[in-house]
Structures are given as C-alpha cells and as structure tokens.
Amino acid sequence: MKPGCRCGGFECPQCQAWRSGPAAGIRAAAIEAITQAAAHEHSFPEWLADVLAVAAGQLGSSYELIAGRPGSWEASLVDELVKGTVGYNDEYLPGHAGRGGQE
Numbered sequence: 001m002k003p004g005c006r007c008g009g010f011e012c013p014q015c016q017a018w019r020s021g022p023a024a025g026i027r028a029a030a031i032e033a034i035t036q037a038a039a040h041e042h043s044f045p046e047w048l049a050d051v052l053a054v055a056a057g058q059l060g061s062s063y064e065l066i067a068g069r070p071g072s073w074e075a076s077l078v079d080e081l082v083k084g085t086v087g088y089n090d091e092y093l094p095g096h097a098g099r100g101g102q103e
C-alpha cells in the first residue's frame with residue numbers, strides 16, 4: 001500500500017479527494033472497531049499496539065504512521081507505542097524482511 005500525499009493543502013487534488021471521499025467513513029469505522037476492541041479485548045493496549053504495527057507494516061515503515069506531522073505530541077506517543085512492538089529500527093515490522101515476511 002502506498003502512503004498518500006499528506007500535504008493537507010486545500011488545492012491538492014489528492015488531499016481533496018481523501019477529505020471528500022473515504023475520510024469520514026474510515027473515521028467512523030475506526031471508532032467502531034476501537035470501541036468494540038476496548039469492550040471485548042483482554043488487553044486493549046496490546047491489541048492497539050498490534051494493529052498499529054500491522055498498519056505500519058502495510059505502509060512500509062513505522063515512520064509512515066506519523067509522517068504527516070512528526071513533531072506533534074500525538075506523533076511521539078504513537079511512535080512510542082508502535083516502536084515497542086516493531087523495534088526502534090523497524091526490525092520486527094510485520095511483513096519486514098527481519099520477521100520472515102517479504103517486502
């Protein structure tokens with residue numbers, strides 16, 4: 001999966017298409033998924049860390065999760081959570097060569 005644009009510009013056709021298309025539906029789906037997981041998972045934090053790790057693997061690196069705004073406090077907390085699972089150099093990134101997966 002190829003990461004999107006993330007420039008956030010109002011004139012950017014790629015960002016415009018994201019905002020007017022899948023963004024709202026994906027937010028709602030994420031809220032539903034996270035609500036259900038928090039209600040039913042024995043260890044929700046572990047579940048969330050795993051979900052972030054798999055998403056990072058699909059995007060190609062853990063940095064892709066925070067690439068849009070790497071300096072924010074939210075980014076540093078997301079980075080801390082995902083790095084605890086995939087390693088500080090992405091050595092355990094799902095789908096990464098270091099974990100027996102393929103690129």
Ligand SMILES: [Zn+2]
Nearest residue numbers: 005007012015
């Ligand atoms: Zn853009």
